[in-house]
Amino acid sequence: MRSAADPTERRRRAMSAFAQAPAGFLEARWPSLADGRTIVPVRGPEVGLVMVRGRTGGGGAAFNLGEASATRASVRLANGPVGHAMILGRDLEKARHAAAFDALWQIDTCQAAVEREVVAEIERLIAAADGQRAEETAATKVDFFTMARGED
Amino acid sequence: MYVAVKGGERAIANAHRLLDDRRRGDRQVPALTLEQLTQQLALAVDRVMAEGSLYDPELAAMAVRQSRGDLIEAIFLLRAYRTTLPRFAVSLPIETGRMRIERRISATYKDLPGGQLLGPTFDYTHRLIEPAMAADLPVEAPERRVAESSRSAPRVTDILGDEALIESDGAADGNDPADLTREPLAYPAARALRLQALARGDEGFLLGLGYSTQRGFGRTHPFVGEIRIGEVDVEVEIDGLDFTVVIGRVRVTECQMVSQFTGSKSEPPQFTRGYGLVFGQMERKAMAMSLVDRALRADEFDEERRAPAQDEEFVLAHADNVQATGFVEHLKLPHYVDFQAELQLLRTMRATAAGVGGDGEPPTGRKNSDDAEAAR
Structure with missing residues (x-):
């Protein structure tokens, strides 16, 4: 288990957040954070498939459950690093911006702002949606009670 | 001569132009939006994704609309679309134990950790059509209650596993499982291949087979150990990076079916298991899949294979509704020449039997009841 301070773990967490951003979220935040940097395509964005695997019995040997559509992109920021992204679904612009944010995250002077205003914000949105759904599910929890029986 | x-x-x-017109229907009535389909016909969309073997709610909704609600036609469309795309990656196996649970029930343990969470279920409804729903009346927001963490709801088979009264999941062997979209099915098939075929198999076919095992065609005495529905992370290694990334989530339904087993020379008596895992909210399908998975494991437990649900080739070769519909529906395409040949053959046979016409030789070659039936 990598610690949360580990750069690889932090990038992994950031990329996972970009991939799960709501539609339009990344595009909307790009202008204010990118400081005029242009996004140069390296590969894609292109649509393809990811084979999703399950485990026999839930925890045993892997098997192929079925595929899911996915979009991947790699971009370079002008004179800057290359960023990568893969997301579920077929949102080309989202994939392109996810790759761009991955690149922006790699620039030391931008990283803190990206983590604060994009990564943390997406995680907050996801947690809020998950929390609401969990509460709605919890309200359907069965509270068993024992009926009085006829014997002593 | 041909x-x-x-x-x-x-x-x-x-x-086809007429089809377009009938599909659209009365132009005064607003066209269906994809959002309406993914939200209000979500379970139809789920079925198309599961049996189309492609998780993409919007595409599945497009297919349902294009096929006028003919779900097997929609599944066909999704399968065809899939063939046009490259495969980028294979995910790590999804972790159903870390699911964001939307429904979770057990028929074997009343007080299991995490509790019985009914979720959005048809169970306990009266199954009466509600005329009031014909009008778009306001719908109440769901009740909410403080939730325990999903982490506190372990899979029921992990709870029972401690006593070794129930068969374990088996080892994760790390091998790449066979993939029926890459190589044709061969028999006997490994369990991983069977599970892939069942996960995309026709719900109706598997339901009928599962039902048959309950009625005595096969040996299952099943209990629902657990059904859980919810979202799981899909995690993938990205090209050029040495770590994995969550690229999104899929909703799945998992069913752990627990069956009796009397034991064998090498195994003590214990509960055995059938497993069901399906894209989307697909409880009936996941249950049927788990029954059929268990029935197909007959050889592992030295059970006699006598029922259709235990016959691997019978089940796997006929579970795919796109294959099935292709072969059944091809019969309606022109067979004029074949039929003329059968007709001519039949006339010759009749003439020979009556002792007139023909060249006196009894017809040879093709002669079977299929031909006679086709000529009827």
């Missing part, structure tokens, strides 16, 4: 006949282009073009 005579090719052309024709019908205009009829076909006009038929």
Whole structure:
């Protein structure tokens, strides 16, 4: 288990957040954070498939459950690093911006702002949606009670 | 002699134009939006994704709309679309133990950790059509209650596993499982391949087979150990990076079916298991899949294989509704020449039997009841 301070773990967490951003979220935040940097395509964005695997019995040997559509992109920021992204679904612009944010995250002077205003914000949105759904599910929890029986 | 006949282009073009018109229906009525389908016909969309073996709610909704609600036609469309795309990656196996649970029930343990969470279920409804729903009346927001963490709801088979009264999941062997979309099915098939085929198999076919095992065609005495529905992370290694990333989530339904087993020379008596895992909210399908998975494991437990649900080739070769519909529906395409040949053969047989006409030789070669039936 990598610690949360580990750069690889932090990038992994950031990329996972970009991939799960709501539609339009990344595009909307790009202008204010990118400081005029242009996004140069390296590969894609292109649509393809990811084979999703399950485990026999839930925890045993892997098997192929079925595929899911996915979009991947790699971009370079002008004179800057290359960023990568893969997301579920077929949102080309989202994939392109996810790759761009991955690149922006790699620039030391931008990283803190990206983590604060994009990564943390997406995680907050996801947690809020998950929390609401969990509460709605919890309200359907069965509270068993024992009926009085006829014997002593 | 083989005579090719052309024709019908205009009829076909006009038929497709007519199809477009009938699909759209009365132009005064607003067209269905994809959002309406993914939200309000979500379970139809889920079925198309599961049996189309492609998780993409919007595409599945497009297919349902294009097929006028013919779900097997929609599944066909999704399968065809899939063939046009490259495969980027294979995910790590999804972790159903870390699911964001939307429904979770057990028929074997009343007080299991995490509790019985009914979720959005048809169970306990009266199954009466509600005329009031014909009007778009306001719907109440769901009740909410403080939730325990999903982490506190372990899979029921992990709870029972401690006592070794129930068969374990088996080891994760790390091998790449066979993939029936890459190589044709061969028999006997490994369990991983069977699970892949069942996960995309026709719900109705598997339901019928599962039902047959309950009625005595096979040996299962099943209990639902657990059904859980919810979202799981899909995690993938990205090209050029040495770590994995969550690229999104899929909703799945998992069913752990627990069955009796009397033991064998090498195994003590214990509960065995059938497993069901399906894209989307697909409880009936996941249950049927787990029954059939267990029935197909007959050899592992030295059970006699006598029922259709235990016959691997019978089940796997006929579970795919796109294959099935292709072969059944091809019968409606022109067979004029074949049929003429059968007709001629039949006339010759009749003539020979009556002792007139023909060349006196009894017809040889093709003669079976299929031919006679086709000629009827």
